[in-house]
Amino acid sequence: MNRAARIALIVSAALASVGFLALAGWQVQRLSWKLDLIERVEQRLKADPVAPPAVSAEVTKADEYRRLRLSGHFEPREVLVQATTELGGGHWVIAPLRLDDGSAVLVNRGFVPPERRAPDAHATPTGPVELIGLLRLTETGGGPLRRNEPAEGRWYSRDVAGIAAQLHLAGPVAPYFVDESADAAQPLRYPRPGLTVVRFANNHAVYAATWLALAVMAAAAAFYLVREERRRAPP
Template structure:
């Protein structure tokens, strides 16, 4: 192996190792962040429900700080303004039923009242209570734009994500909270079916980190072996043949 090739190999291996180690460290940091998030969410789920944030607090509502907080809000549902959003749940495919609720404090929050199967999409199959209600559920952040490769189509009434601002605009509701509330369990056999929120966080960051660190180690070991092999091959090529070692044919 020539000197130039050795230098090129060392530079490439060094750069690759730095990149792999950096990615491994990033995954370790992501794992720490994810474990902290899981701990915070578990604490929120175990805490007693709090009042829903009002308009003054909306700019400060974030996924890290507020997602899956238990909330309680009282008010009346706005009739005739249900929005059906595509859903896939443990009960199969169907729709979430989002209904605006005007709280006793005068602001509006979309409430995900629960799941309905395709045969119960008709308005009469998921009529909201007309009297004053108290709703307990989980705070969920708005889901703007739509789902992966499927944009919301308000004009056609096709919704693939719970985009609170877009739903409010389509329904003519005016300002609404930048979050919605997943309502908890209701009476058995009654639609919509609440309490189907899945609180699960994918956490494979340790596996990813170990993979990147293993790739860094493999790069270093492979480079050392390649350099040794190149040095030995160069040494053999440079060593003259012993005197009298030529073979004569006669």
């Protein structure tokens, strides 16, 4: 290996070390964010349900997973959004709940397997209803690899504005949706509520340690190559 190639190798090892160190720092930041998320969600799951924010209110990540108490009546229309849950693949049933003040909130009534996707297999409740659920932020665009196709009835994310337009909802519509919570006093039914993911994997400390170890190894390789290069240099 000639000198130019050895120097290029030294530079590559040094840059790799810096890159790995940056990734380790990023994972430390992600760890802090994840711990904050877990603590926030745990606190909100224990809190008493509150009235929903006004449809004109701005909602942010600071509001997500807040427990809400809603009352109104479901309109007889819905959209199915593809879902993968602990029960397998199927759909979320998204239906508009008309609140007592005339505004509407999209409610994720729960999960249905493919064989229960027909409306008569998960009839929408009639009359006044009261439910408790978790405030969720709109999911625009679609899935990671697939975009929503409203014209073809294919939904991969719970896009509040898009679904509201698809359902031709009149009046003000909340900019968020609500995941209906399961009621232990009620028998199991479809749509199956209460499947919101509220336990989050937290492997960022392991990832940070891995990137840091790689940074140390790359730095050690660069140091070794520099020492060898100096040893090769003529006196």
